[in-house]
Amino acid sequence: MARKPVIGFVCDVLPMGGHTAHLVYEKYLYAVTVGADATPILIPGRISDADGNVAPGSLDIPSILAIVDGLFLPGSPSNLSPVHYGSTEAEQVLPSDPHRDALSVDLIRAALAAGIPMLGVCRGCQEMNAAFGGTLHGKVHEQTGYADHRVRPGLAVAEQYATVHDVTLAPDSTLARWSGAEQWRVNSLHGQGVDRLAPGLIVEARAPDGLVEAFSNPAAKHFAMGIQWHPEWRFGADRLSTAIFREFGGAARDYAAERVTKRQPAFAEA
Secondary structure, three states: OOOOOEEEEEOEEEEEOOEEEEEOOHHHHHHHHHHOOOEEEEEOOOOEOOOOOEOOOOOOHHHHHOOOOEEEEOOOOOEOOHHHOOOOHHHOOOOEOHHHHHHHHHHHHHHHHHOOOEEEEOHHHHHHHHHOOOOEEOOHHHOOOOOOOOOOOOOOHHHHOOOOEEEEEOOOOHHHHHHOOOEEEEOOOOOOEEOOOOOOOEEEEEOOOOOEEEEEOOOOOOOEEEEOOOOOOOHHHOHHHHHHHHHHHHHHHHHHHHHHHHHOOOOOOO
């Protein structure tokens, strides 16, 4: 039996009890483990000691990509630094995560060049757009004509991740094909969002206010998609979410099979 594909998860780097933790929320791990039928591994961001000294080799991207068959960029409470999408450091929207920033953008670019499938959700979607040359709104709710997409305070988690608005799926898009629909109800909650879509990316879905809620990269050899909403949340109860993780897993399996083929020695006939 062929092994399951290995999916690398970019970690959040957060303070916890006076220490620094590299972590991923379990809902993302579950969706990939079950929905994509894959094996998850965690990829730390920049690693430092108690004095802030960065560990040599902690951002060794070639070594990371050598062991994964897919890359997952999860959502996060933190916001991508404006320095990664052509703005100024003074415009940083808190909370920030410079240790994740130090890895994610370069890792995305390297994964695309290597043909490794990738899926970005929420912050991960924003990171992908920035990595491919697009820009972000630091605060979507302050932009003229856009709705407030942030989570409402004081809600229980299940209420936070309840569906809040429809998205219009682009005609003949991948998501329209997977869903068999023109619109889909989604659980979108975020502060940052796509401003200028990176060159070459294709819009897959838009919110009612016109904000890009999903895109794909046709230059990707296997799979490269950014989803602004949260398909990982109870993915099995939603047809489109189920399809997103199923197709991501299939792309990772295809990539894994190619890696095995490339490693096989070529034998000439006697």
